[in-house]
Amino acid sequence: MKAIVTVLGKDKVGIIADVAMIMKGHGVNICDISQTLMQEYFTMIMLVDLTACKLDFTELQALLAEQGKTIGVDIRVQHQDLFDSMHRI
Amino acid sequence: MINTRDILETIKMVDDQNLDVRTITLSLSLLDCADSDGKKAERKVYDKVMLRAGNLVKVGERLSAELGIPIVNKRVSVTPVSLVGAPSGNYVGLAKILDKAAEEIGIDFLGGYSALVHKSMTEFEKDFLATIPEAISETKKICSSVCVASTRSGINMDAVALMGKIIKDLAHRTADNGALGCAKFVVFANAVEDNPFMAGAFTGLGEGEATVNVGVSGPGVVAAALKKCKGADLTTVADVIKKTAFKITRAGQLVGEKAASLLGAKFGIVDLSLAPTPAIGDSVAEILEIMGLSSVGGHGTTAALALLNDAVKKGGVMASGMVGGLSGAFIPVSEDAGMIKAVREGKLSLSKLEAMTAVCSVGLDMIAVPGDTSAQTISAIIADECAIGVVNNKTTAVRIIPVPGMTVGDEVSFGGLLGSAPVMPVSDVDSSEFIERGGIIPAPLHSLKN
Secondary structure (H helix, E strand, C coil), X not given: CEEEEEEEEECCCCHHHHHHHHHHXXXXXXXXXXXXXXXXXXXXXXXXXXXXXXXXXXXXXHHHHHHHHHCCEEEEXXXXXXXXXXXXX | CCCHHHHHHHHHHHHHCCXXXXXXXXXXXXXXXXXXXXXXXXXXXXXHHXXXXXXXXXXXXXXXXXXXXXXXXXXXXXXXXXXXXXXXXXXXXXXXXXXXXXXXXXXXXXEEEEEECCCCCCHHHHHHHXXXXXXXXXXXXXXXXXXXXXXCCEEEHHHHHHHHHHHHHHHHHCHHHCCHHHHHEEEEECCCCCCCCCCCCCCCCCCCCEEEEEEECCHHHHHHHHHCCCCCCHHHHHHHHHHHHHHHHXXXXXXXXXXXXXXXXXXXXXXXXXXXXXXXXXXXXXXXXHCCCCCCCCCCHHHHHHHHHHHHHHHHHHHCCCECCCCEECCCCCCCHHHHHHHHCCCCCHHHHHHHCCCCCXXXXXXXXXXXXXXXXXXXXXXXXXXXXXXXXXXXXXXEEEECCCCECEEEECCHHHCEEECCCCCCCCCHHHHHCCCEECCCHHHCCC
């Protein structure tokens, strides 16, 4: 299953590295990544593949949110379908 | 990959602009549960609702988490109980067993304690209508509706006269809760069979076994989009609303398809609705004010609402395979912070609301009136709404609350999504002779379309 991960938080050194390590820990494969700074806020969007992830989707959501807090960012994962539906005809 | 701006836009809509799917409503046929033995009918109804809708809340919560969009309400609508209960006459027993099932499933409302009497009433329907005050006041989650008029058949004024009495009785029986019973009872002209919204949802006879109908929402999203085009002309305003409605509806379509598949049901329709909540920033009134009215209720309100209602439909139709239900902008007073404010300030009157119902999705909704308003006056208000619906070929409805012991200036609070309503003045003109005549107001000439 493909999903969209969004990472929002105050910019600091090493966010991408930290988030990538968390993803690796759960068997989440990063397919595409885009990142920008909006004012001082770090905004990263990743397209990920969950085929190798052993966790249930809601468990993964809870774990990512929790681990995001430890590095000071908001991590959320959502099914890709909502974005596809709303922005593509 | 989808572009960053689109993804952030969706997230912002959910986080800051109250975008949600208002309801997924499982529409169930109970026709096979009719039985001349009242207890057997109760068992059949209970078993069927538990079997088909038992997982509804779980499915809703799972979809909401996966997709990242709130699904506010999970609900069930059923075949009119006036029909299912007719062989046994055990109408109230069925209401109570449905209430029990609703409680166990964990849904907030179950609709379908309903009757369709828009042309005439059978004896068993008369018996059924007489049970509405008891059934609604003695259950928590059951919603009731009665269709008393249609463009094809005219207005059944005998039924209209009865509705005023039922509403007064309901108000009296639920007086301790601010006449909450009246918030769960709605009178329709041109009722629709696939409406997912309460209190008027029921499963029509043309519907299938189990169908998921979805009601979308999102006044806050439309308001946010319009704030960005200050000074633009109204053609542009309509265009912005259409584009926004498209996106909102797509979310509803997606949720409906997934929910239907998980529940083993058919996907029915998306109801293209802007349904407000009492939350700040989730108001239809606010949209009209952003268009340039200093308050909803002033001159220009009807025109602004007509534009909004039309643009919502045009944007939504493109986004969904099947559109139905009530589709349009809702204008419930107690459930919309902007409407409440305008009534409190004396800027929105019942007459203006009546005019607005000619161009909105439904009708006079969640309006509190003084407790001493007579049954005949309430029936006369219903008759006016029916006339607007019948002549304009649209659904209209009345959900009115004569709050016992309250008068103009007081305010009744229901809490939650039902919000709070300032008591509005009604005309003191006596219409009782007109109402007591009974009979049928014949269907308009344009009903003869064949």
